[in-house]
Amino acid sequence: MNYFAKMRGTTKSPPGVGLVEIVWSWLGGFIGIGAVAVVEAYMFEGTDLMLMIGSFGASAVLVYGAIKSPLAQPRNLVGGHFLSALVGVAAFKIFQGQPILAVAVAAATAIAVMLATKTLHPPGGATALIAVLGGEKVHALGFLYAVIPAAAGAAILLIVALLFNNIPKSRRYPEFWL
Amino acid sequence: MPETTIETCVPVDISDDDIFEAMRDIPGYLDITPGDFKEVYLKAYQHALKRLARSITVANVMNRDVASVREGAPLKEVAELMAARKVSGVPVLDDKGQVVGIISDKDFLEVMGAGQTDSFMTVIAKCLLGKGCLAAPHHARFAKDIMTSPAVTVKPEIPILEVADIFTQKKINRAPVVDAEGRMIGIVSRADVLKSSFFPEGV
Numbered sequence: 001m002n003y004f005a006k007m008r009g010t011t012k013s014p015p016g017v018g019l020v021e022i023v024w025s026w027l028g029g030f031i032g033i034g035a036v037a038v039v040e041a042y043m044f045e046g047t048d049l050m051l052m053i054g055s056f057g058a059s060a061v062l063v064y065g066a067i068k069s070p071l072a073q074p075r076n077l078v079g080g081h082f083l084s085a086l087v088g089v090a091a092f093k094i095f096q097g098q099p100i101l102a103v104a105v106a107a108a109t110a111i112a113v114m115l116a117t118k119t120l121h122p123p124g125g126a127t128a129l130i131a132v133l134g135g136e137k138v139h140a141l142g143f144l145y146a147v148i149p150a151a152a153g154a155a156i157l158l159i160v161a162l163l164f165n166n167i168p169k170s171r172r173y174p175e176f177w178l
Numbered sequence: 179m180p181e182t183t184i185e186t187c188v189p190v191d192i193s194d195d196d197i198f199e200a201m202r203d204i205p206g207y208l209d210i211t212p213g214d215f216k217e218v219y220l221k222a223y224q225h226a227l228k229r230l231a232r233s234i235t236v237a238n239v240m241n242r243d244v245a246s247v248r249e250g251a252p253l254k255e256v257a258e259l260m261a262a263r264k265v266s267g268v269p270v271l272d273d274k275g276q277v278v279g280i281i282s283d284k285d286f287l288e289v290m291g292a293g294q295t296d297s298f299m300t301v302i303a304k305c306l307l308g309k310g311c312l313a314a315p316h317h318a319r320f321a322k323d324i325m326t327s328p329a330v331t332v333k334p335e336i337p338i339l340e341v342a343d344i345f346t347q348k349k350i351n352r353a354p355v356v357d358a359e360g361r362m363i364g365i366v367s368r369a370d371v372l373k374s375s376f377f378p379e380g381v
Binding site for chain 2: 010011012013014015017018020021065066067068069070071072170171
């Protein structure tokens with residue numbers, strides 16, 4: 001297809017969802033993110049650890065709002081955050097004096113690693129960036145960042161997704177595990 | 179002429195609108211566009227066709243009741259048999275029942291004065307021009323004199339998809355089916371392959 005013709009698009013956008021689906025998705029997001037916030041507030045208070053990072057908001061979109069998506073499956077959710085966090089921490093450590101290079105390498109390498117390991121999960125890109133941009137508290141964690149908050153927070157979202165998404169008749173989760 | 183392959187067979191012309199409606203029937207957000215789904219569907223259809231064609235073997239579709247002749251059969255007998263059975267070709271067997279060649283109506287045309295590429299009408303035309311007619315000199319000849327040898331044969335266990343390729347490559351319309359010892363057990367024609375490729379449930 002011609003280069004510019006490609007930019008016109010070739011098909012129509014998929015259908016929207018009904019009100020019931022919207023309500024369930026809202027409720028899932030509320031409980032999932034709420035659960036992470038509650039655990040952080042009660043178990044992490046007074047420690048140098050954290051559990052909530054911004055990329056979990058993006059994960060909530062997938063695991064409560066687009067639950068059939070391959071990007072929203074357990075392997076992708078947990079694997080994507082964990083591996084991207086490792087990539088992000090490594091990029092920060094390797095390119096410490098060069099913040100521009102560090103963020104670009106972190107995001108790009110996270111994409112490549114997730115694709116190569118079949119764990120593509122878009123919020124992982126954010127998790128990698130946060131490892132570089134997250135400030136003193138994040139940097140102090142070192143590679144622990146990949147376990148807490150990245151993998152642990154993703155695991156909480158996953159548990160809520162399993163318990164919650166299988167309640168309504170019209171939903172089931174996951175499509176696959178590995 | 180573009181080659182006809184199984185890939186060029188298009189299933190029901192499913193539209194983006196059909197897919198859109200189907201996606202609406204499924205609750206929840208589906209992370210795929212109708213266009214992508216259509217592409218997946220068409221490719222899956224081709225794979226299904228290939229799988230079906232691969233699962234059907236020569237043994238499933240061949241004709242076991244074959245008219246055949248011996249090497250030493252006079253051409254008159256061969257022609258009579260082909261006429262009686264309404265077939266355009268017969269395998270030629272030796273004493274052990276092994277296929278040594280095949281005779282088709284084209285072989286007859288050739289000895290009656292048509293060249294490799296000429297048709298039946300060429301022979302008629304020559305006949306009407308009075309250039310000597312034609313079958314008479316071959317009265318005393320035998321099957322082995324005009325047969326195409328060796329014949330292209332196939333094994334009963336190969337998929338008909340491969341047979342279709344063989345037919346196309348060798349430009350033939352039928353192939354005797356032989357067992358491990360080379361003995362004929364049936365014959366498979368283009369029509370057999372065609373019928374079973376696209377209506378596999380009828381096998």
